[in-house]
Amino acid sequence: MKxxxxxxxxxxxxxxxxxxxDVTPTDFLSPENYYNNDDEALAGLAGVYDALGxxxxxxxxxxxxxxxxxxxxxxxxxxxxxxxxxxIYNYDASNPYLEATWAGLYEGxxxxxxxxxxxxxxxxxxxxxxxxxxxxxxFLRALFYFHLVCNWGDVPLRLDATTSVxxxxxxxxxxxxxxxxxxDDLQFAQENVLSADEVPTSGRVSKxxxxxxxxxxxxxxxxxxxxxxxxxxxxxxxxxxxxxxxLHELNPDYAQIFINIAEDLYDIKESIFEVEFYGNNVSESExxxxxGIMGLKSVNYDIGYSYAWVYPTPRLWFLYDETDVRRxxxxxxxxxxxxxxxxxxxxxxxxxxxxAGKFRREYEPYSTKDKNYTNxxxxxxxxxDVLLMFAEADNELNGPTDSAYYALNLVRERxxxxxxSDLSQxxxxxxxxxxxxxxxxxxxxRKFDLIRWGDFYDEMKETGKEISSLSGYSxxxxxxxFDNVSTPRDLWVPxxxxxxxxxxxxxxxxxxx
Numbered sequence: 001m002k003x004x005x006x007x008x009x010x011x012x013x014x015x016x017x018x019x020x021x022d023v024t025p026t027d028f029l030s031p032e033n034y035y036n037n038d039d040e041a042l043a044g045l046a047g048v049y050d051a052l053g054x055x056x057x058x059x060x061x062x063x064x065x066x067x068x069x070x071x072x073x074x075x076x077x078x079x080x081x082x083x084x085x086x087x088i089y090n091y092d093a094s095n096p097y098l099e100a101t102w103a104g105l106y107e108g109x110x111x112x113x114x115x116x117x118x119x120x121x122x123x124x125x126x127x128x129x130x131x132x133x134x135x136x137x138x139f140l141r142a143l144f145y146f147h148l149v150c151n152w153g154d155v156p157l158r159l160d161a162t163t164s165v166x167x168x169x170x171x172x173x174x175x176x177x178x179x180x181x182x183x184d185d186l187q188f189a190q191e192n193v194l195s196a197d198e199v200p201t202s203g204r205v206s207k208x209x210x211x212x213x214x215x216x217x218x219x220x221x222x223x224x225x226x227x228x229x230x231x232x233x234x235x236x237x238x239x240x241x242x243x244x245x246x247l248h249e250l251n252p253d254y255a256q257i258f259i260n261i262a263e264d265l266y267d268i269k270e271s272i273f274e275v276e277f278y279g280n281n282v283s284e285s286e287x288x289x290x291x292g293i294m295g296l297k298s299v300n301y302d303i304g305y306s307y308a309w310v311y312p313t314p315r316l317w318f319l320y321d322e323t324d325v326r327r328x329x330x331x332x333x334x335x336x337x338x339x340x341x342x343x344x345x346x347x348x349x350x351x352x353x354x355x356a357g358k359f360r361r362e363y364e365p366y367s368t369k370d371k372n373y374t375n376x377x378x379x380x381x382x383x384x385d386v387l388l389m390f391a392e393a394d395n396e397l398n399g400p401t402d403s404a405y406y407a408l409n410l411v412r413e414r415x416x417x418x419x420x421s422d423l424s425q426x427x428x429x430x431x432x433x434x435x436x437x438x439x440x441x442x443x444x445x446r447k448f449d450l451i452r453w454g455d456f457y458d459e460m461k462e463t464g465k466e467i468s469s470l471s472g473y474s475x476x477x478x479x480x481x482f483d484n485v486s487t488p489r490d491l492w493v494p495x496x497x498x499x500x501x502x503x504x505x506x507x508x509x510x511x512x513x
Contacts, residue, residue: 304361332357
């Protein structure tokens with residue numbers, strides 16, 4: 001199988017387009033087979049990256065769809081999704097998406113554990129390369145564990161590769177200890193991986209990616225459930241590291257960020273880390289479903305078919321000023337409802353049946369496009385997110401400062417809306433919450449922001465009321481998610497039945513389940 005991160009690493013070329021190289025992954029259940037040279041080590045590392053997008057379980061679909069929808073700004077506009085879906089908070093521990101994602105995350109962890117164990121003993125691998133590759137693998141392990149701790153809380157901690165099918169009874173480790181492992185991995189990574197100007201694409205872990213993830217982790221730790229507010233200073237510090245590097249800037253054209261993603265182009269100054277997909281599901285490819293499920297409505301195969309499951313709530317629409325260029329990009333102003341024509345059907349401002357428009361298949365560079373799967377990468381960390389994290393942390397520590405205003409206003413000015421000043425700390429906090437929604441909607445962030453802010457349940461219920469009461473607009477009036485959501489249950493997801501039926505050391509469920 002081809003791994004697009006590998007080509008770029010071996011060719012050592014800075015290029016705007018994806019290139020690929022055939023690489024055979026190593027056997028992840030045989031850590032005693034250490035790598036004999038740099039190329040073998042690279043093949044092992046490729047397999048750890050591959051876990052991020054291998055199938056639908058993680059960034060191919062489930063993490064941004066089933067685990068991140070719905071929230072106060074995004075919901076599922078399909079009437080037939082009424083029962084049995086995480087998307088509407090009506091499911092149980094036997095849910096197949098839940099089980100697949102749990103298994104996918106631990107598969108990624110096992111691959112990382114195996115690689116880390118093997119690379120440490122790889123005496124024939126160049127020392128700088130060995131440390132760099134271990135740093136990348138530890139960043140990926142931290143990312144897998146971060147998804148686990150955000151969704152499940154206490155989880156089994158596995159830091160050694162699983163070598164036996166009988167190695168299943170592993171007790172839960174408390175979330176504080178999981179966070180300590182995540183931070184330790186990220187600290188090692190930031191000391192050893194390359195800087196952003198030395199990596200060829202956003203698909204490769206850089207120091208900026210690690211610093212940005214450290215900011216995200218510390219912001220989460222400052223909020224629910226740990227509420228360790230001292231960590232705002234840590235979040236600010238690591239976000240500041242990205243800013244002070246001078247290697248990143250906002251793309252002046254907001255839409256171009258996502259056009260680049262569709263066209264297989266990279267802009268590491270804005271899009272710092274992405275999970276990579278490539279091809280059109282024909283021959284050598286590894287594809288995801290963003291654009292096909294979360295994209296503007298289309299039944300035209302030449303344009304790119306999209307089921308358009310994901311829609312903005314009225315709240316998201318009304319968050320935008322008329323002059324905000326993000327509105328008509330994120331909330332599709334048109335659709336393709338003719339299989340034989342490229343003619344666009346435009347939807348007026350009173351029609352809130354506009355689908356998510358951020359990931360548009362019309363820009364994909366293939367003459368033949370698969371109905372279900374696309375080449376579009378998924379953006380995990382963007383520079384605008386780093387600026388907003390910095391502004392939020394700085395405000396929590398000091399109230400609005402000149403630096404916090406500067407970071408926030410960079411994002412607003414790119415969007416074509418006015419700068420702000422002279423706000424109270426509470427006003428600035430409220431504005432940050434709205435700005436994160438406007439900027440980062442449909443990027444699998446909003447639900448987890450609401451949870452760490454302690455706003456999730458109340459905002460979900462208010463959003464449901466808003467949808468039901470709105471008059472004079474055409475809208476999919478589906479409030480299933482907002483009616484079903486409850487607390488504390490839906491702040492977490494349950495341990496999957498497939499795990500608890502085998503792992504006898506898990507004797508409790510997550511809160512509310």
